[in-house]
Amino acid sequence: MIITSFEKSSKNKDMISVFIDNQYAFSLPEEEYLRLGLYEKSEITEEELGYIKREVLIKSAKSKAIKYVSLKLMSEKELYSKLLSKGFDEEISRIVVDDLKALGYINDKIYAQKFVFERSKLKPKSKKMLRMELSNRGISDDIIDEVLDNFEYDEITVIERLIKKKFGKYDLTDPKIEKKVFSFLTHRGFSYENIRHGLLNICKDE
Incomplete structure (x- = not known):
């Protein structure tokens, strides 16, 4: 196998895309690319390629992934997309996500x-x-x-709370205000029926 070319990753300028036999093979951090001396090589063996994927790429991707999830709780999809955006391959990204899932870093x-x-x-x-x-x-x-x-969530109660918080100082019987109430709450996904119910409850109390 011959390393035929390399170029900066289009997704991340700190990553290098390596092409073997004129076909895209993998991307890795530039510092690892230089450390391994790939820019000096013309040939690469199956063993070397396996080492790069198994030891270098997975280790690098996992290190970055742990940093991401330590700063912010992430879903599997979010972490996978984050690794892809940083220039890691789909295969490497999936392996790392599955590893961190097994270790309990993401749930x-x-x-x-x-x-x-x-x-x-x-x-x-x-x-x-x-x-x-x-x-x-x-x-x-x-x-x-x-x-x-399993989540206790009474939508009518939530709707009433939102109406009082945002429109409490207004006359809720005013058609213009009522229209704004419906617009605000439907934008948050609440049904017309539940909004009407919440409005009626508030007006009765007042």
């Missing part, structure tokens, strides 16, 4: 529980919207169902 169920809890406190949304956001982050339907089913 989609814990991620989903924390996500739902924080959303409910900081920026409440409907369960429908929470489901969509978790799905977009790569959380499986089974985990989403389990987390949302």
Whole structure:
């Protein structure tokens, strides 16, 4: 096998893409590329290629991945996408994600529980919207169902709290204000029926 060319990665300027026999082979950090002296080589053996993938690439990707998850709780999909964005191959990224999952560094169920809890406190949304956001982050339907089913979340109560917080000083019987209330809450995924119910409850209390 012959190293025919190399170039800066289009995804990350600190990564070098290596081509063997005119075919893309792998990407690795520039410092590792220089340390291994690949720029001086013309030939590379199967053993050397295996070492690079097994020892150098996985070790480098895992080091970066641990740094990412130590700074922020991430889902499997988010970590995988992060590694890809840094120039690591799909194969290496998947191996590292699976390794960190096995070691407990990432756990989609814990991620989903924390996500739902924080959303409910900081920026409440409907369960429908929470489901969509978790799905977009790569959380499986089974985990989403389990987390949302076990989370005490009365949408009517949440709606009433949001209305009082954002529109408490306004006349809720004013059609213009009512329209704004519906617009604000439907944007967060709440149903027309539940919003109407929440509005009626507040107006009755007043």
